[in-house]
Amino acid sequence: MPLDISAGESIAVVHPRWRRWAAENLARGATLAQVEAELVSAGVTEVAARELVAALVDDAAMSVARELASRVAALELVLRLRLDRSAGPQARTTIERTRMPDAATFVARHWETSTPAIFTDVVTAWPAMTRWGRADLLERFADVDVEICVGRCTIDRPDAEWRSLRRTVSMREFLARIDAASPANDVYMIARNAGLCRPELAPLLDDMVLPPDVFGPALVPRRLGLWIGGAGTHSPMHHDLDDSVLCQVVGRKRVRLAPPEAVTLLDGSRGVYSWWDPRDPEPIDAGPTPLLEFVLEPGEMLYIPSGWWHQVDALDFSISVNALHFAWPNDHAWYLPGRALRGR
Template sequence: MRASRRRRGPTLSPAYRAWLAENLLRGADEAAIRAALAERAVPAAVIDEALARARGSAELAGARAAIRGLQREALVGRLRRTLRATAPAIERRTAPSPGEFVARYWATGTPVILTDVVPRWPAFSRWSPADLRDRFGAAEIEMSIGRAADDDPDVRFKEHCRATTLGEYIDRVLAAGETNDVYLIANNRNLARPQLQGLLADIALPPGYFDESRSARCGALWFGPAGTVTSLHHDTSNILFFQVVGRKRFRLYPPDEPRLLAAARGVYSTLDPERDELAGAFGLDEVLLPGEALFLPVGWWHHVRALDLSISVAFNNFVWPNQFEWYKPGAPG
């Protein structure tokens, strides 16, 4: 950065003026600013003039006002996180009435695990790889394969989509052992396939929660071996996730976790809790057991690992407005 000369005399270059304004906004001491500029041979008169202009700048005053607003919002977020840390586990309970569910969990963005929904389903006593092969083995599906060689398979999920039958897929899963290579994921849209509509007959969603006329197109089937991983991300709708077979480990972080907001890219995060990249951040670490259902509030970050061969379904076709596509803090600026 160097002083530049114009007709009205020497002034700071645009790059230097931006540097000076940024430092003033950050609260840097003017003496330190003067010393830094003097070390770069900027004349004292130029420094005086630049500081005087910056102090009286309407743009700088506007920027300071905006920063004060952001600081207030950050303070509110800090208060929420501090209070939330007093409840370090997700509540497990029987399903509440729709009104109580909305008031206590939906409206407050609070995760909860429901323990009595899935055990009443025919699917809970019926679904297994053998059962699904016998009833739906010929059904044409889409699978995600070749994930293990990709360090970002969820972001690049389209590259891993392949057509197969459910029977052939089940054979792959049973032969695979523990791996993240093969998986049926939400983006495969298998629950909407006509040949798999019989699966919905084995499911009874909580009364008053869902518009069941939209269950096929708003539901997701997750099926894979132990070792499948869904990388850290958030959704743009509220979701109720039902664990039917096997266990899954969920690591959850609230929407306002600063480190995740800074590392957001689209709906995904560049951070990985399995590499201790979120050590010290407030999070909830829960193993979802067979027969349990987890309410995932919109915006909550979650990383999921299957601890066993796992079959799950998830739905977002609630009766309450549930479209939050605008919530993408990781979208490009």
């Protein structure tokens, strides 16, 4: 902390930032003498420093703060233990690609252990794989009105503020806008545009099949998201409140995944969005953050457990579907660590 804050003769005139600094360090376990010495070296008189520290440790709030700080420190150690293991010699540095297991195996290996994976044999069997594409969308749905997000490059947080970017245009116009904008992040149909709830696009549902033992007996359009955009569309690092699968049908997407234990991604996060962008040439140090980075190919299905951070960049014209419905309850709406951290 800079030493630009004037000292005074009593508690009342010690700058609030130094008062906060002193309280925080006492709560975190610094000794009275250490805090007093630091205040004095910052220009606070010895008398004022002693009075301030004595008043702070006398306050009932300090004993609560100390208890909470040690509980947080203990939890951070638990998380570090988990991270150290996942970053140790046995660590998986690439995501597992495998056939979709039966429900019991999926639950044991992936759901219960919060372990992402790419399943390689589900989407490959979809009729969509030989059908979907720019030409097919034009042929079947050119005059259908669809909701999309436009002007994503004009604001800082297009995904958090997606509502203000909504436009309804024909599929023909949407595809023309993609052609005009690509490669860029300006025009994107995202899951929140609820494309698959639109009756005119319902024929797309006939082109998809999800194994019923894992995903339930029928497709649930309001739990399915359609993502259509050109190369350059970008979803920033965020986590979801549900487990999901991202099914890649057309084009490739680069995906970066980090586990929920990487709590440094929460510092300064807003809602479910992190400030961290590993694409920056010099990304801000996010501490020990194990990052799985890979390209999701057409025909692949990525399982993303709730809480896992993910960032997605389309490398080509791309069509994906994400599914949030499983054959068992899937709702972790309570999982909002960013909000808990800010006490809201």
